[in-house]
Amino acid sequence: MGMHNLFGQTLKVINVGTPTFTEDLHLQNVSYVHLEWRPPAQGDAELIEVLERLAPYRAVIESANDEVLRRIKAVTGRLIGVKRARDVIPGMDAQTILHAGPPVLWANMAGPMRGAVMGALVYEGLAKNNEEALALAASGAVRFAPCHEHSAVGPMAGVISPSMPVHVLYDEANKSYAYCTINEGLGKVLRYGANSDEVLQRLSWMEKEFAPVLDAALTLCGGMDIGGIIAQALQMGDECHNRNKAAGCLFLREMMGHVLRTDFPLPQKIAALEFIKANDHYFLNLSMPYCKLALQAGQGVKHATVCTIMARNGFEFGIKISSSDKWFTGPANYVEGLLFPGFTQEDAAPDIGDSAITETMGIGGFAMGGAPAIVKFVGGRVQDALNYSLQMHEICHGENSSFTLPTLDFKPTALGIDIIKVVETGILPIINTGIAHKEPGVGQVGAGLVTPPFKCFRAALVEFAATVTK
């Protein structure tokens, strides 16, 4: 096209800088958008220099990120079974305890994670009581590893021990698997660091009574399409991180007949169905491994700057990008939100859990505009949630047409957090999450919004630029 083509068009202006020029555009009835402009990279001269150094590689990076998104979208996630962790999770052995977030030493583990680890050691019979568990955990004899490094994810403490039953999700496109524990419900639960007898008894019931029933039902039905349920639930007011009511109902509806057709005693089958029904967050432990399955397919594309992991261990927030196998970490933030009665901000643990994998996949906080019922966690308004969902497009490489939000005229959710865009704009991914008590065993004390530390993205970009421009 030539410049003279502009002359025939109706002028539509984006104003970047002083807002006074928009007054005159308004006066002339010219349609315009005024940007809420801020200096790029928060005005950090070193980062601006890094961005400029990367400018010649823009096309290469774009096409690499295209490839990441193509791979992610090609994934089909089916729940195919419920199995014992050590039997299915690669690299899992009797001495391994998996946990949420990036790698962390026992000495640095947050209260809830410590509580969960001790509970898991007792549950596994590796320790008789908490005292022994504490000594064992500190002794170095237990191998701690991030769930994410074993194709797994876990909410909050995210602890997976060898005997625990895990949801197994399968991707036909890549013949790959992802794993996640079964959600225990609210209140005193292991993922919040509770480890009383009541907690361990429930874990035991889940292993021995619940898991076999669901596994058999899944065998009968040939597995369940989790991506399909997420897509539907997003149209029903869920964002599939903090709100899973609709998805839980859909899942239960799909599974009910299959569960009843299994050969287990009726009371056991009813108990299994009741367990799913009573837990508003049952589906979280399915949406998370679905997201993990999709995102791990996007791992390993050279020159790609899209995030494939965002995860927290209550001590640090860590991210990974497609083109690197390295964790980039920064101190975990505190969640800003509303606390249950009787608790104060003093009680809160820093941001924790692998559940930010949902935001990494463009749901959760990114899809909050479609979940008006929970926007009060923001402190307010449906419009805030819509704005979050729109704004996340500014830091994402593309969008996911499988997941659409009716409240935004069925606009697809943003997909593929691009660290370059995060650094450029200073807009951080928004995460919609629960707040754990800082002491082990107390449980959830509230919910709210949190963002990753900017430092993660800064470090990732600096390293990426060094690699690419070498």
Add this chain to the structure above:
Amino acid sequence: MHVFSKILRNEYYDSVTLMSLTARLQSQLDAEEIVVVMATEMNKEILLGLGFVASALHEASANDCIIGVISKTNDATILDEVVRQLKQGVRQGDDGHRLAHKTIKGALGDFDANLVVISTPGEYAAREAELALIQGLHVMIFSDNVSIQDEKRLKQMARDKGLLLMGPDCGTAIINGVGLCFANRVRAGNIGLVAASGTGLQEVSVLIHRWGGGISQAIGVGGRDLSVEIGGIMMLEGVRALSRDMQTEVIVLISKPPAREVQRAILDVLRGVEKPAIICFLDGGAPEGLDPNWRFVATLEAAATTALSLVGLQVEEKVVDASFFAARVAEESRKMHPAQRFMRGLYCGGTLCAEALSIARKEVHPLFSNVAKLDGEKLADPLTSRGHRFVDLGDDMFTRGRPHPMIDPNIRLARILQEAADPETAVLLLDFELGYGSHSDPVGVTLDALRIAREIAGAEGRHLAIVGYVCGTDLDKQGFASQCEKLKSLGVIVATSNAHAVQLACKIVSGGA
């Protein structure tokens, strides 16, 4: 401690509503603890733990809302306040606002823009411009302090993509009838302008409008476009675009004299253009006999009149009431004390200042200016008075850390008083720019200073002549007629063009001849 509780039967509120209410109440009311919850088993346990009486709680169900307050005072009305706020609902505060986009690409998600106007601090402008060009958008960079390397790179990029890149430091453009940044509202017409000068473009477009013509497009290219480094990239593209534009019949180029090779490049492109071209390189020589299609003119006023004549609008009488002006000049001139020999031009418009210098050079001597290019005319210190002076107050040395005088004419007021106090000052020569972007009442903010200036001179037995020019049209938002009237009410001679104003001033200092 006093414990109060109240149960609202069968009133359901979601937990989030209650949590936000509780948070708000905690900060507003003077209480040890305020709990507003649905009476689930878990919440009842919490309430018991906080010291609420068990019997009151037992009967409540999960469909009932419980309000519990632990207060320092024995005043149960605090419960009423909690209920009031609860019933009032949580839909309070500002209306939700739509998302403000933070990036150009983000804005394009729901707005199909075709032009980006950039006025960020200069160090960031090139980056935003590049992002806009990548998205296929035309760009106007108002910001200054963009490096010449960036300017060249961006202009080459724009040229290769067939996009317009106006600026950096481009103050004025009229695209498709829309005035951008500092532009006057003018009639649509068949004269197309390409200018490396903001107020130059304003003056030519204003005069074309005033004398009955109209503008097709007015493209600003930024003051450095015709430098050797940039090579006139955008002026060349602008000429090409106007040559293909159906609305444009005559093309006017406005600039300071370019480097020789740049001028050659421009003439090479013009040679392929069938439409007549007017070349206004202020102070520039006119190469003779090059092309019958070309007219070289030395002033902005001549650019306007020549363009008008080429589209069949002969300007018979630029100055409608010549005899009136002659009488006024003679009158002012008579009142001058012999020591009052010089005119003092205090300009907000840089190119108007340059045009004034160019015209006055032929009439008066010695003259100085901070925009002068000739060695003998350069003003070593623009802050002190010497000879006939033409000061561009938009010069960097005046605007550092301050708005441009077209936005804030107050910057000129102290200078007016200073010149009035100088016994050698005969005439104050002032410009007032109207139009988009400019101050809402540039004459109004100057009137008091003009009154005081007259008094300062009068106290020492001198008469101070003031010649003003309002660069604006009857369509401009400030009101052209009222701006002129305000000046006339103070006895200011209001000229018809910038050139006219200088000529009047020259006549006054030359004894009214």
